[in-house]
Amino acid sequence: KCSRQDVPHSIINLLDGFKASKTLFTASKLKVFDVLNSSESLTLEEVAGQINASVLGTERLLEAAVSLGLLERVKQRDTTVYRNTEQASRFLVSDSPMSLHGYILHCNDMVWPLFSHLENAVVEGISQHERAFGKKNEDVFQDAYYSKDEVKIRFMDAMHSIARVTGKDVATAFDLSSYKTACDIGGCTGAMAYELTKAHPGLSVIVFDLPQVIEMRRHFKPKEEDDMVSFVAGDFFKDDLPKADLYILARILHDWSDEKLHVLLSKLSKMCTPGCGLLVSEIFLDEERKRPSRALLQALSMTEGKQRSTTEYSDLLEKHGFTLRHIQHTDNLLDAMLFVKEDPNDKRT
Ligand code: SAM
Incomplete structure (x- = not known):
């Protein structure tokens, strides 16, 4: 009886985890879920046109998003179209009441750069704001999040989106x-x-x-x-x-x-x-x-x-x-x- 090779699935999943996160971040940032929401379903070329991106790059992004369960690809007569999954409609479209869009952009623009310096964070035992954003911060809120209006709104949007998703359960x-x-x-x-x-x-x-x-x-x-x-x-x-x-x-x-x-x-x-x-x-x-x-x-x-x-x-x-x-x-x-x-x-x- 031949024994099957051990496959370290959980390690492989961790190896690929960052690619999946970045796929979600990029699709959110390029507003893929928003454009699909406004038209229900679109062809690849239509999505690429609406998000101002190359057809080839968009195809790769949409296919990866389908594989992660964020989008659906269906045949309508002779055409292949993409549409949001039910979860994407509820949580990823930027103006839906339970949208996580704000938090996802915060993860992309603030947390991702910090994590790209994780080795330094571990070796030095300090936050990597200075390396990632060129700014020293004594107080993360006053110095990092609130020193620029654009960053402040993004952070507040992030807090707002998590608070709306969790607020009712905590309040009750x-x-x-x-x-x-x-x-x-x-x-x-x-x-x-x-x-x-x-x-x-x-x-x-x-x-x-x-x-x-x-x-x-x-x-x-x-x-x-x-x-x-x-x-x-x-x-x-x-x-x-x-x-x-x-x-x-x-x-x-x-x-x-x-x-x-x-x-x-x-x-x-x-x-x-x-x-x-x-x-x-x-x-x-x-x-x-x-x-x-x-x-x-x-x-x-x-x-x-x-x-x-x-x-x-x-x-x-x-x-x-x-x-x-x-x-x-x-x-x-x-x-x-x-x-x-x-x-x-x-x-x-
Ligand atoms: N409580 C909110 C929630 O759960 O969504 C926000 C949490 S956020 C992680 C931390 C909040 O504390 C921010 O709104 C920030 O502006 C506020 N904060 C930080 N330092 C503060 C200070 N020294 N005085 C008053 N508020 C402060």
Whole structure:
């Protein structure tokens, strides 16, 4: 009986992974999914014409996208046409409500160049912004993302797209009916705030973020007016935080070291009276720090942050007087934990 050669499929998949990512990025950047959405199905030549690209290059891109399940190729009478798969229509067309387009462009234009310097990042143990973009950055937001309007909008688009995909699941993860006022710290475009007010009628939400971000808020306003959402500009390391009975930290804690977080969390703890809630939304690592690997891959290009498990988040917050009440694994891109500020007198008894 002849034995078959061992084939290391998982390694081969990893070898090719970057080609698949770049195929998705390029098709998104060249607006392939958008042009197919506006005409439902197009021939190769029509797609090439609409994206201003060569027929040969477009054919290779479309064929690769078909093989990855992003597009479909069908015969209509004597002609072969391409069209979006259902997933592409929902998540890749740039103006669909659940579009990941903004995040994909951020991955292409910001994360990809950083990852091309991964060797240096590992050897030096520092972020590669300077090598990739020729700019030193002390604070990734103020120095890298917000120093140019074009980069700022791209970053905000990226945050907005992830927040819209995850927002509803996070906003409905817990019973928040006892809270009347919330403050979304580092709430960026307000995407999560709008989901919160939709899910919890009567709750008003203040979005607190840097002035450079808050000044762009009208860009991201939903079609329907929502006067339960308001915006306050400030620096969460330096300025006073708005008063609220529920605070949200969505994708904030992973960006900073424990030392930096101590500054923010001490301030937050002082603002909170007993019973105040704190909702943390992040990718939670399992206790062995093995999964999800998405979290660990993201950490490779971090400046000073780190990914943490639910126990690590809970230890960090307990030091500031917050007690863990619930953990919700949402099966979406982000999970959530709900903490409550303790009454220090209760602790002593
Ligand atoms: N919470 C949003 C979400 O989940 O989509 C955005 C998360 S984004 C990774 C981090 C946010 O923190 C950005 O909107 C950024 O502008 C904000 N931020 C960073 N440093 C800040 C600071 N010092 N003060 C206030 N906001 C800050």
